[in-house]
Amino acid sequence: MSKLLTVNELCTSFFTKFGEVKAxxxxxxxxxxGEVLAIVGESGSGKSVTSMSIMGLxxxxxxxxxxxxxxxxxxxxxxxxxxxxxxxxxxxAMIFQDPMTCLNPVFTIGNQMEEVLxxxxxxxxxxxxxxxxVEMLEKVGLANPLERLKQYPHELSGGMRxxxxxxxxxxxxxxxLIADEPTTALDVTIQAQIVDLMRDLKDEFNTAIILITHDLxxxxxxxxxxxxxxxxEIVEEAKVDDLYYHPLHPYTWxxxxxxxxxxxxxxxxxxxxxxxxxxxxxxxxxxxFDRCEYAMxxxxxxxxxxxxxxxxxxxxxxxxxxxxxxxx
Amino acid sequence: MFKYILKRIAxxxxxxxxxxxxxxxxxxxxxxGPFDREKPLNPTILENLNKKYNLDxxxxxxxxxxxxDVAKLDLGPSYYYTNxxxxxxxxxxxxxxxLLGVCAMLVAVVLGxxxxxxxxxxxxxxxxxILKILTTILVSLPNFVIASGxxxxxxxxxxxxxxxxxxxxxxxxxxxxxxxxxxxSYITKMMKSSMLEVMSSxxxxxxxxxxxxxxxxxxxxALKNAILPVITVMGPMFAGIITGSLVVEKIFAIPGLGQQxxxxxxxxxxxxxxxxxxxxxxxxxxSILIVDIVYAIVDPRIKLGKEKVE
Numbered sequence: 187m188s189k190l191l192t193v194n195e196l197c198t199s200f201f202t203k204f205g206e207v208k209a210x211x212x213x214x215x216x217x218x219x220g221e222v223l224a225i226v227g228e229s230g231s232g233k234s235v236t237s238m239s240i241m242g243l244x245x246x247x248x249x250x251x252x253x254x255x256x257x258x259x260x261x262x263x264x265x266x267x268x269x270x271x272x273x274x275x276x277x278x279a280m281i282f283q284d285p286m287t288c289l290n291p292v293f294t295i296g297n298q299m300e301e302v303l304x305x306x307x308x309x310x311x312x313x314x315x316x317x318x319x320v321e322m323l324e325k326v327g328l329a330n331p332l333e334r335l336k337q338y339p340h341e342l343s344g345g346m347r348x349x350x351x352x353x354x355x356x357x358x359x360x361x362x363l364i365a366d367e368p369t370t371a372l373d374v375t376i377q378a379q380i381v382d383l384m385r386d387l388k389d390e391f392n393t394a395i396i397l398i399t400h401d402l403x404x405x406x407x408x409x410x411x412x413x414x415x416x417x418x419e420i421v422e423e424a425k426v427d428d429l430y431y432h433p434l435h436p437y438t439w440x441x442x443x444x445x446x447x448x449x450x451x452x453x454x455x456x457x458x459x460x461x462x463x464x465x466x467x468x469x470x471x472x473x474x475f476d477r478c479e480y481a482m483x484x485x486x487x488x489x490x491x492x493x494x495x496x497x498x499x500x501x502x503x504x505x506x507x508x509x510x511x512x513x514x
Numbered sequence: 515m516f517k518y519i520l521k522r523i524a525x526x527x528x529x530x531x532x533x534x535x536x537x538x539x540x541x542x543x544x545x546x547g548p549f550d551r552e553k554p555l556n557p558t559i560l561e562n563l564n565k566k567y568n569l570d571x572x573x574x575x576x577x578x579x580x581x582x583d584v585a586k587l588d589l590g591p592s593y594y595y596t597n598x599x600x601x602x603x604x605x606x607x608x609x610x611x612x613l614l615g616v617c618a619m620l621v622a623v624v625l626g627x628x629x630x631x632x633x634x635x636x637x638x639x640x641x642x643x644i645l646k647i648l649t650t651i652l653v654s655l656p657n658f659v660i661a662s663g664x665x666x667x668x669x670x671x672x673x674x675x676x677x678x679x680x681x682x683x684x685x686x687x688x689x690x691x692x693x694x695x696x697x698x699s700y701i702t703k704m705m706k707s708s709m710l711e712v713m714s715s716x717x718x719x720x721x722x723x724x725x726x727x728x729x730x731x732x733x734x735x736a737l738k739n740a741i742l743p744v745i746t747v748m749g750p751m752f753a754g755i756i757t758g759s760l761v762v763e764k765i766f767a768i769p770g771l772g773q774q775x776x777x778x779x780x781x782x783x784x785x786x787x788x789x790x791x792x793x794x795x796x797x798x799x800x801s802i803l804i805v806d807i808v809y810a811i812v813d814p815r816i817k818l819g820k821e822k823v824e
Contacts, residue, residue: 272725274723274724284716288720292738292814293735301724302725340815
């Protein structure tokens, strides 16, 4: 069976007055129906740009340079704006980071939800649309759905708005849901509720999810696969357990070590020293070279190849080259 | 909301009362009187005149008399034009100023809002560049320069339009254009920046991700948000345009209120100055009130008079 989504060597750049910024640099990954892929990485690593490229909504100044985005055997990168708008909201839906600003303040919840159905399911009558909205609001766990439909976004809390965003995104039973840091702006208890909700809904609708986050805790709770992004590249990709128990890339080691733990001494945090490279500069070697404590001479000049283990665990690091030997 | 409006009207009356009081005492504080002429009047005549208009009474008494009349909406007789009241003047001249102002404002809104939207959507395109240059010129040129320019080109050189006076539609074109130049450019610029801000906001991205077309995103989701700050400036701007048309009225010899106002000050026409000041304050206050009400209708986040609930 073919994959739901195959992203192949995707490159997206922003053209600024200082030059080309390669925000997404030869990114490839695959996604099955109902599968959850988490993309983790620090700010500016290209996670959001990857997702916006899939939606065809890269911000002004940005452009998909090369690569394929095969969704259900069709290349989204080649589709026109008009064709894409038929897929957006229907086949691929999206929820965003900040629920406080993601809903239009001057329209009611009902109006904004109904819009999706009016665009993508024209055959529904007004009554059917209404029934569907109420049903969906109940599914995401909102009390008084009838009341909610008449309310404006400012009358609701952050958690409620994120639930509404989720309800709105699932109205047309999309095959793929892209969640761009859906829990970042929420407090911890609400975060847990939203993650639970997304997992339940995924099971119910068999929706594939691309979850973009920098919270490795959220990842462990919901994802099947994890891709670690760094400076526009996917440096490691594995099943969630493999990644947590057998991380391969030095950057992933750093990330996992940086997680605060209960048994850690107070105020003790272990950050990865240094900062992400300037994407404006042309680079030859490994993007993590400057910050990597295991860096070798070859890492400076040559970009690492992708090494794939039998269980599908892939990594871009010279340490996994067959000629690599640990020197004491 | 109804209660709130009543409250605001009550408050407005207090404000008008304060303005009237201040104007009254300021007028009388200026040296000289309404009957000072280059050649001094015969003292007996002056005395009789003062008596006729009650100017011989103590100031406090005059103030009370005047305020009682104002409360009865009688702004008193003009001291300069015999046998004419301030109310007559307003009745006669205000419709002219009002028509001129409304037309200018209509031009500004009808052209300014779409121009601002185009400018924002085609940011840094040729449409935007042309509009940028035009609005900057129109904003910086004072309206009497624009008025004289129009008169010279359209009226004198090309002889397309009558240079002055008021009455026919042709006579209206130039003053309306001259008067609308500033608000037009201002609304265009404001609409543009507001639109740009809204277009890059999160809820626009949400709308796009739902599959809403570019057109609908612009005209449904963005416009209603982007127009809010423009509405805010429109009220005072409108009040300003129908009262501040003084220079344009003078240049085109239009018998409006603006001209009356300046003349009243030169003539020390106490009642006329005070009457017009009160009239203008009422206009300004009501236009601000109307803006607030419109704002509450457009923006659901604003609930008039409910800030103390919860």
